[in-house]
Amino acid sequence: MKHINYIDSLSKFTAAIDNIKKQHKTVLYRGQPNIRSKLLPQVARSITKSGETEANMLAVINLYGREYIDLPNPTTCQLLVQAHNAGLETRLLDWSVDPYEALWYACHSPGSQPHVYMLIADDIPTLDINENPFEIEQLHIMPVNPGSPYKNKRLTAHPSRLENGEPQFTALEDEDGLQSLLTELPIMPDLKDKIIYELNEMGINEHSIYNSLYGLCRHINLMYDNNQCSRITPEDADLPADASADGDLKQFKKKYVPDFDFD
Numbered sequence: 001m002k003h004i005n006y007i008d009s010l011s012k013f014t015a016a017i018d019n020i021k022k023q024h025k026t027v028l029y030r031g032q033p034n035i036r037s038k039l040l041p042q043v044a045r046s047i048t049k050s051g052e053t054e055a056n057m058l059a060v061i062n063l064y065g066r067e068y069i070d071l072p073n074p075t076t077c078q079l080l081v082q083a084h085n086a087g088l089e090t091r092l093l094d095w096s097v098d099p100y101e102a103l104w105y106a107c108h109s110p111g112s113q114p115h116v117y118m119l120i121a122d123d124i125p126t127l128d129i130n131e132n133p134f135e136i137e138q139l140h141i142m143p144v145n146p147g148s149p150y151k152n153k154r155l156t157a158h159p160s161r162l163e164n165g166e167p168q169f170t171a172l173e174d175e176d177g178l179q180s181l182l183t184e185l186p187i188m189p190d191l192k193d194k195i196i197y198e199l200n201e202m203g204i205n206e207h208s209i210y211n212s213l214y215g216l217c218r219h220i221n222l223m224y225d226n227n228q229c230s231r232i233t234p235e236d237a238d239l240p241a242d243a244s245a246d247g248d249l250k251q252f253k254k255k256y257v258p259d260f261d262f263d
Contacts, residue, residue, distance in 0.1 A: 001173050001182040008188045010198050016185055017099045017118065026121040028095035028141075028154050029102035033111025035186070039172035041158050042089040050167040051134040051160055054091060058083060070147070077129050081142055081155060091133065091158045091169070092142060095119065098152040100204045107192040107199075114187040119172075121181075124156075133157045139178065149211045 007013045021027050043049045061083045071078055084090040096102050106114040127140040142155040160169050206219040
C-alpha cells in the first residue's frame with residue numbers, strides 16, 4: 001500500500017487526490033477515524049461468520065422484513081445492499097466516489113488517527129445484479145441502485161474462504177494484488193475541527209451526505225445544540241476573521257457521533 005505524508009490542509013488533500021485521480025477512471029474513497037481499523041467488512045470484525053450464516057441471516061430479513069424493502073422481487077444482491085444500509089452485518093464495505101465525503105467521515109467520527117483510503121478500482125469487476133455475492137472468489141464492486149438516496153456511495157463485496165473449517169476474510173490492505181491499488185492519506189488530528197468547518201462551507205455535512213430527512217434532522221440537532229460553546233468560530237478553526245459561523249446549516253465543534261462512521 002502506498003502512503004502519503006500527513007495532510008495538514010484541505011488544499012493539500014485536494015492536490016494529493018487530484019494527482020492520483022487524473023491517472024485513473026475509477027477511484028473510490030473511504031474515511032476512517034483510526035488507522036488501527038483494518039479494511040474488513042463488519043461480518044469479519046468480531047466473530048467471523050461463514051457465507052452460509054450470512055445467507056441464513058439474509059433469508060430471515062427476506063422472510064420478516066419484506067415490508068421494509070422497496071423492491072417487489074429483490075435479487076440476493078439487492079437485498080444484501082438494502083440490509084447492509086439498514087445495519088445488518090455483511091461482507092460489504094462502504095466507500096464513496098466523493099473524496100470530500102470520505103474526509104468528512106474520517107474527521108467527524110471520534111478517533112485520534114483520521115485517514116482516508118484511496119482505492120484504484122479501474123480493474124475491479126462489478127458484480128452482476130443476479131450473481132450470488134456469497135460465492136465470489138475475488139473482490140467485486142456491488143451494482144449501484146439508481147433509486148438510492150446515497151448517490152455517491154459504493155460498496156465492495158469481499159470474498160471469504162474456509163481454513164480448517166473456519167471462515168476467513170483477508171483485509172483489503174493484505175490482499176495479494178491489491179496493495180498497489182491502495183493509497184493511505186493520514187490527516188493531522190489537530191486539524192479535524194478546521195477541516196469539518198471548511199467542508200461544511202463547501203456543503204459537505206450530514207444533510208448532503210445522507211440526502212434525507214434523517215441527515216437533515218441530525219444536522220439541525222447540531223445547529224441547535226444547547227451547548228453553544230461547541231459552535232465553531234473563525235478563531236477556533238483558525239480561519240480568516242471575516243468568516244462567519246452563523247447562517248445556513250453550520251457544523252459544530254467537537255460534536256463527534258460514533259454512528260456516523262463508515263459502516
